[in-house]
Amino acid sequence: MTKIVLDAGHGGTDSGAVGNGLREKDLTLNIVKKIGDMLKDYEGVEIIYTRTDDRFIELSERAAIANRAGADFFLSVHINAGGGTGFESYIYNGNVSSATIAYQNVIHAEIVKAINVTDRGKKRANYAVLRETKMPAILIENLFIDNANDAAKLKSEQFLQQIAYGHVQGIVKAFGLKKKVNSTPSQPQQKVSDGKLYRVQVGAFSDRKNAERLAEELKKKGYPAIIV
Template sequence: MSRTADITRSLKERTDDANAWGADYFLSIHVNAFNGSAHGYEDYIHNSLSDSSRRALIRDIMHEEIVKVNNLHNRGKKKANFHVLRETRMPALLTENGFIDHASDAQKLRDPNWRQAVAQGHVNGLARAFNLKRKSTNLKSNMAIKRVIVDGMQVRLTQKKRMC
């Protein structure tokens, strides 16, 4: 994560951090805005990439998994020269998950269950794209997870092994 508190970080700070961490993949998750008329989901890879590149194939998988769960108009798979796509040394994807200034999208964005489903769509896409497997199939029953939500925003997540 590029931030754990509600602070502003520049695009350069975010990409510099990811490059310094030696991250394997850079996923930038956003909510869009335009003029109240645009709505839906779209995602981006850098405009220098071909549609048959490995990065485009990852984007295709991510797109499919996110669109399965987000219940938004599909605006398509796109390319752009965005800073986070250009300046990261690792493969990168930027997702735009609805438009905050569109009434229908904004209503979904207010729903914590919808946000959880969209987050799960991103996780499902990453797991499928990188062939990731769960370490334990019994993770939920062995772990206690505590979420702290203030004014509709998660501020802390803690997890610990349950004592039997």
């Protein structure tokens, strides 16, 4: 069993960064829940959340939750601020395992592919949740809340889904996770009324590769998918 701790940054009285009508604590919880929901489709995974609602948790307690659980991996999700743009990931700037470096390499690459934004690079920092956790730990900064263009993306549920998808693909590759045999839903029935066929659009992308990745994921889940 692979135990993965999902940490939604900030919460409660700590809103995190704010800008353009958004609050970091809300976005991180949204993304983390999406990651957890997607990981349910894989075998041998136990998901542990540091929070599932809007509450304040000390940084040391977040690390303690993971340590008490004997987790195999700790992922802390954040939104950046400071006027920049793009995505970056962090591991501890002290001694880390080779597994930590390998996981960062894989997960970072998959997120970049999924969201197609400026890659600010793989970095190191002395963050408490990275320093105090006893297992491989990564902290992700997903775009800048105070950048108007980044914020416009963060206001899209579909884009948040893509962010979560990138995280999940990275975790799947890093840990070699396999889809559950019974995770594929039955083929949806298309209902025709008066000769009209109704379809539901699930994504819109400027990069065709992102569209192809989502279409492939839908097909794996048993849904017919076309790209127009």
